[in-house]
Amino acid sequence: MAGYEGKAFKWVGTRPVRPDGVDKVTGRANYGADQNLAGQLTGRILRSPHAHAKILSIDTSKAEKLPGVKAVITGKDFPQMHRGVLPGDEGVNFHYLSSNIMARDKALYDGHAVAAVAATSAAIAEEALALIDVKYEVLPHVIDVDDALKPGAPLLHDDIFTTGVNPKPDKPSNTVQRVHMALGDANAAFKDADIIVERSFKSKTVHQGYIEPHAVVAEWCEDGQARIWCSSQGHFMVRALTARLLNMEVAQVRVMPAEIGGGFGGKTIIFIEPTAVLLARKAERPVRIVMSRDEVFRATGPAPGSSIDVKIGAKKNGMLVAAVGEFRFQAGAFPGSPLGPACMAAFGPYALAHVTSAGYEAVTNRPLCFSYRAPGAPLASFAVESVIDEIAQKLNIDPMEMRIMNGSKEGTQMVYGPKLKAVGNLECLKAIKNHPINKIPLGPNQGRGLAAGFWFNLGGQSSAVVNIAEDGTATIMTGSPDIGGSRASMALMAAEVLGIDYSKVRPIVGDTSAVGFCEITHGSRVTFATGMAIIQAAEDVVLQCRQRVAAMWEVDVEAVVWEDGHARPAGANAGEQKPLSLAQIAARAARTGGPLVGKAAINAGGAGPAFAVHICDVEVDPETGGVKILRYVASQDAGKAIHPSYVEGQIQGGAVQGIGWALNEEYIYGADGRLQNSGFLDYRIPVASDLPMIEPIILEIPNPGHPFGVRGVGEVGIVPPLAALANAISRATGVRMMDLPMTPPKILAAIDAKK
Amino acid sequence: MSKFHISATVNGEAVEYLCDPKQTLLDVLRDELNLTGSKEGCSSGDCGACSVTLDGRLVCSCLVLGVEMQGRSVETIESMASGEKLHPLQQKFLEAAALQCGFCTPGFLVAAKSLLEKNPNPTESETRYWLAGNLCRCTGYDKIIRAVLETAADMRGSK
Amino acid sequence: MARIVLSDEFGRQFAGGQTRFDLDVKNVRHLIRELEEMFPGIGEHLEAGAIAIDNEIIPDPWLNPIKPNSEVFFLPPIKGG
Numbered sequence: 001m002a003g004y005e006g007k008a009f010k011w012v013g014t015r016p017v018r019p020d021g022v023d024k025v026t027g028r029a030n031y032g033a034d035q036n037l038a039g040q041l042t043g044r045i046l047r048s049p050h051a052h053a054k055i056l057s058i059d060t061s062k063a064e065k066l067p068g069v070k071a072v073i074t075g076k077d078f079p080q081m082h083r084g085v086l087p088g089d090e091g092v093n094f095h096y097l098s099s100n101i102m103a104r105d106k107a108l109y110d111g112h113a114v115a116a117v118a119a120t121s122a123a124i125a126e127e128a129l130a131l132i133d134v135k136y137e138v139l140p141h142v143i144d145v146d147d148a149l150k151p152g153a154p155l156l157h158d159d160i161f162t163t164g165v166n167p168k169p170d171k172p173s174n175t176v177q178r179v180h181m182a183l184g185d186a187n188a189a190f191k192d193a194d195i196i197v198e199r200s201f202k203s204k205t206v207h208q209g210y211i212e213p214h215a216v217v218a219e220w221c222e223d224g225q226a227r228i229w230c231s232s233q234g235h236f237m238v239r240a241l242t243a244r245l246l247n248m249e250v251a252q253v254r255v256m257p258a259e260i261g262g263g264f265g266g267k268t269i270i271f272i273e274p275t276a277v278l279l280a281r282k283a284e285r286p287v288r289i290v291m292s293r294d295e296v297f298r299a300t301g302p303a304p305g306s307s308i309d310v311k312i313g314a315k316k317n318g319m320l321v322a323a324v325g326e327f328r329f330q331a332g333a334f335p336g337s338p339l340g341p342a343c344m345a346a347f348g349p350y351a352l353a354h355v356t357s358a359g360y361e362a363v364t365n366r367p368l369c370f371s372y373r374a375p376g377a378p379l380a381s382f383a384v385e386s387v388i389d390e391i392a393q394k395l396n397i398d399p400m401e402m403r404i405m406n407g408s409k410e411g412t413q414m415v416y417g418p419k420l421k422a423v424g425n426l427e428c429l430k431a432i433k434n435h436p437i438n439k440i441p442l443g444p445n446q447g448r449g450l451a452a453g454f455w456f457n458l459g460g461q462s463s464a465v466v467n468i469a470e471d472g473t474a475t476i477m478t479g480s481p482d483i484g485g486s487r488a489s490m491a492l493m494a495a496e497v498l499g500i501d502y503s504k505v506r507p508i509v510g511d512t513s514a515v516g517f518c519e520i521t522h523g524s525r526v527t528f529a530t531g532m533a534i535i536q537a538a539e540d541v542v543l544q545c546r547q548r549v550a551a552m553w554e555v556d557v558e559a560v561v562w563e564d565g566h567a568r569p570a571g572a573n574a575g576e577q578k579p580l581s582l583a584q585i586a587a588r589a590a591r592t593g594g595p596l597v598g599k600a601a602i603n604a605g606g607a608g609p610a611f612a613v614h615i616c617d618v619e620v621d622p623e624t625g626g627v628k629i630l631r632y633v634a635s636q637d638a639g640k641a642i643h644p645s646y647v648e649g650q651i652q653g654g655a656v657q658g659i660g661w662a663l664n665e666e667y668i669y670g671a672d673g674r675l676q677n678s679g680f681l682d683y684r685i686p687v688a689s690d691l692p693m694i695e696p697i698i699l700e701i702p703n704p705g706h707p708f709g710v711r712g713v714g715e716v717g718i719v720p721p722l723a724a725l726a727n728a729i730s731r732a733t734g735v736r737m738m739d740l741p742m743t744p745p746k747i748l749a750a751i752d753a754k755k
Numbered sequence: 756m757s758k759f760h761i762s763a764t765v766n767g768e769a770v771e772y773l774c775d776p777k778q779t780l781l782d783v784l785r786d787e788l789n790l791t792g793s794k795e796g797c798s799s800g801d802c803g804a805c806s807v808t809l810d811g812r813l814v815c816s817c818l819v820l821g822v823e824m825q826g827r828s829v830e831t832i833e834s835m836a837s838g839e840k841l842h843p844l845q846q847k848f849l850e851a852a853a854l855q856c857g858f859c860t861p862g863f864l865v866a867a868k869s870l871l872e873k874n875p876n877p878t879e880s881e882t883r884y885w886l887a888g889n890l891c892r893c894t895g896y897d898k899i900i901r902a903v904l905e906t907a908a909d910m911r912g913s914k
Numbered sequence: 915m916a917r918i919v920l921s922d923e924f925g926r927q928f929a930g931g932q933t934r935f936d937l938d939v940k941n942v943r944h945l946i947r948e949l950e951e952m953f954p955g956i957g958e959h960l961e962a963g964a965i966a967i968d969n970e971i972i973p974d975p976w977l978n979p980i981k982p983n984s985e986v987f988f989l990p991p992i993k994g995g
Contacts, residue, residue, distance in 0.1 A: 017849045024857030025845040027792015027832035031858055034791040091962035091991060123777050164923030166931075179990060180922040208995075209892045211796040211804055212858040261794070261858025262892050265995025293797040340990025373995035417919055417987030418966035458994050460973045484855035484893055523994020605972045645852035649894055653855065656895030680801035680890060688896040689880075689887040705970070715995055 004707050011495040012708055015645045016502050018488040024259070032215030032231030032258045033290045040217065041070055041118040043279050043289035044125040045272070046132050047299060048107030048114050051141035051365040051673025052154060055105055055134060058115055062131040068124035071282035072132070074115045075104040078274070079247045083159060096334040098245050100368050101274055107136065108156055108333035109365050110674045111298025118279040118287045141365040141673040145330040146307050148174040148362040156333060156363045176335040176361040179343050183415050184354035189322035193313025197390050200309050201383040203740035204666035205330065207302040208372050209657070209685045212261020213291040214300060218276035220284070225252045226277045231260040233267040234520030236479055239512045245274045256511040260481050264657070265371030266301055268520045297678035301370025302667065304330040304337040308383040310346075314391050318402040323352055327359030327380055332369035337361050341456070342376030344416040345719075346384050348454025349403065349425055349611065351412040365673055371522065374455040374715035378658060378722050382740065385451040385723030390736060399450050399727070400433050403613075408454075420609065424637025424701035425452065428613040431635040431697050437615060446619045446630065449728025453612045453719025457712035458523025459604035459705075463516030464533035466494060466541050468596035472583025473504040476537070479518035480530040482509055484653075484714070485646035489527045490534050492642050493708065497538035499565030500582055516601055524712020527642055528703075529604035535707055540598035545585050548592035553577050606705020610712060612636040614655060614720035618728040625748030627663055627729060629690075634720070635697035639711030644698060647713050651696040654717025660686045661718070662725040666741050763824040765790070766834035774821035781805045783821035784831060792832040792861045796890065803889030806862040806869075807831045813869040815888075832861035835868065844868055844906045853902035855893035863889050867903045875911055879904060916984040918945065924960070924988065928953040938982070942967075942975040945986065964989040 023029040060072040078101070081094040103112045115132050119125035140154040147153055153174055161169050164178035190196055216230040226248065232238050235255040243253045260267060272289045280287040291300070307328040313321045325346045329337040343357040392399035407426045413419045429452065442448060465477045476494045480486060487507040495502040508515075518530060546560040549567040553560065559574035560567050566579035589596050617630040634655045641647040664684045668676045677683045702709025722740065730736045735750040758773040765788060772787045779798070784790040784807070793816055796802035800815040807816045808830045816829070835842045844867050847853070854860045863886065870877060870885045877885065882903050883896070891899060915936040925933035929952070939945040942965060950957035965975045966987040972978055980986060 015852070018852070020857075021849040021854070022841070024854055024860050025841065025848050025864060026836055027790075027861045029857055030791070031794065033795065034785075036786075036789070036791075085962075087958040087961075121775070122782075123775055164927060166926040168927070178923060180926075182922065210856070210858075211802055211890055211892055212794070212856070213796065259858075260856060261796075262856045264892070268993070268995070290795070293799065293802075338993060341992050344990065344992070371993050371995040375993055375995045416966075416989050418969040418971070418985075421969060456971065456992055456994075458973065458992065485852065523992070525994065603973055605970060607971065643852075645898070646855070649852055649855050649898060652895035652897045653893045654895075657892065679799055680797050681799065685890060685892060686896075687887040687890065688883040688900060691883070691896055693900070694895050694897045 035217040035229040037286040040286045043287040046115040048112040052139040053136035059133040063128040068120040071118040180358040182356040186322040186354040189354035194316045196313040198311035205305045208264035208266035210262030215290040217288045218280045219286040220281040231258040233263040294678045303372035304369035310383040322354040338376030342380040345377040346380035349452035373718040382722035389727040425611040428635040447732025451720040451723035455716040457607040459607040460519040462530040462533040463601035464537040466537040466598040472586040479515045489642040524714035533600045536600035537598040608703030608711040610716035612716040614724040625744035633695045639703040640709035648696040652694040658718045658721025764828035778821040780819035781816040804862040806865040847906040851902040853898040928956040
């Protein structure tokens, strides 16, 4: 897609106010829980208090008799899904998906839904839940991934047979899959190493921590159609999965996208929508379900904990010769952890001739582990970047020079096979190397840590419509939920192509019956892929304008060019014509062919991988083990920053989520398999007073796969912080932390053990 | 469960509502008075998304009961702009891109306004501690803190 | 002939440990059909993952052309956050 190389952008790269901004600073914007339909009931979900239990019986009769209760449902009300994965289902096991939303014969984790009620008030709904009598037979449970992998561990499912091993196992186990990928022969190449460092790392489950709990309003109509209002990372995903799980035709389900109050991957799958629809159907009234924070922690899709071994060998000068990573990931109660991407991304910042990346995924009695910002990469990178840093320490060489010396770049073959195209890894490293932070002297108990990170970025299916109004203003419509400012990016790109003022472009996120299909907002794909659809739809408008003007001027379309929002004669041969603005052309639309509507529907390839390099200074209190972050600088390759402020925001937000993962956040389970910290008081995400300013550095190494050079920017920023903090703490204290989170008691114990 | 009849002032207007004893002020605002700008993120006073001022004092509306409101006055995000004019904090949040998903934004704005009314010239550290009860998961707080400090400077300059 | 590379798991599970093949195929659809004929059952698994053709990861590949000197890697599925 040529035409934009070397072009000076008028709108792309500027920082206007976002189109949805006023609604969001005045409280007017409608999020998932803000919808309120006439006659709406309150839905509540009863959840298992046991980590693993057979459901012997559920007696809902007392609850049903309570005045004000309009519907009670259990797993029996859900259609049975085919067991296993059907061809064409892209690997999705709908029996598991349905069973996660409402337990059938077994409850598989503390918080697993077992029944739901709809009532005329929240108080009555809660009273009804207490009247539901569930008889359980408690079973032994398994929480830790290494325990789950052991033979003889309590078995969650009787139909999981490990894939990726030969021979195919004849007995079910908790081990979902074996992944293994290699370049060269790492085990043989270690003999050439002057130094080999091999370490084991552990980490706990962490939650995306979006501030908006999941919320849905569902309405069932007498003609068999369902309407759903909810916040999600993709209302087309909600429609497809809800229809499938309820045996409905897709077009009979209409999903209206509410504003989304954060997702970070956690809202790329459904948890409560089919339940709300079934309740609404049974109650014959709309039903709203809003999760409590406790439910969000216990029963949504946090990121897996892990157990990782990494072994890396290097020459005395710091050149890497071989690396092996073995990654063991929790899956929660159903398969779904990002083991494959973790193996693929682990060594992304390095050019390695001999590298093996392998691992196992095992189900455990925890909530479904699902996607969280660059899924899998932060944990894998934490382990790899820690070992790289330790090698630099042992060889007494500069960790920055070691990374530059070994850095992956265009042409580097990755462990998963393909070679990198133009990427910004070395540029990110050099931007940090040249930053003034390196000249600031460090005091006692202070340390400086560095880490790099890699993430793929995704493309995929998007569509867009650009409607030109009679006065030449534009409404642009997509089906990609705006999770962090993407309406602004869409409007900027449309304004750029159309050549009209940004303020004349209004972006809309349309519902599933109003706009064309768009995949979920994930994989840092929206500005890249949906943006590409917007660019093409705007180009479609431009082409139509040129064609209509050519007809008016009675010349060929090639004789009409589009410049600065005007159709102009291409040259002297086109005749003496006055330029026509988009507004003038729009005013004549009826007489030149009807409405000006541009559209595009694509499956975008060409997503460009993202790299990020972070550096931070910390001070560790030797009395308490507490870590104070003094300074933090984060560089990242954006390809092209459409709205730099929101790119900075992604970098800063990703860094701080990574900081929380590194220092504070963890799921804490008791011996009884119950989650003990299902609230923001005890699951502590970073607060403003924990942090310094996060200085972002945006680099722009254009992605050849996008007309404006865009790469996704949403995810890679969470990859480096875990190791950057660990490396800084190591240099401040002389102890290397290999168990996340690096809480004060753990750091203090490590310091004391060294003494 | 019988309901209580409460008379209170919300955003300068006298209101009356019925509420049951379990309903919080946040529930009343959202479900009885249709003021959904205040958000529920935790119901336990940890996230600050439901921040309002009650008789001039910053509180989490999820920690106040609806029945406690008799004769009292509450200000919410819905009253922050006057007419078509945004409050300087609202305007600065827009210009500084101090919001991403926007869910925590009403709470931050109410809390920040309350800070600037008490202390027109806060340091970065004072601002960070004042806003430590408001959780934001998107921004890393950087642009929010800058927006509050810049607004404070603007408001001092315009006086 | 295009160079086709399966993941180690698929090689182990379906192809007796072999992962590299030189095949004369026009596009991804032909490639998957050919591999399914060689290793019955592998096709649906291949379709559930990602594919890189000539160093570009392609979402939902099917009709994408494979040139005689192309390099094709089958990859685990990638989901974003």
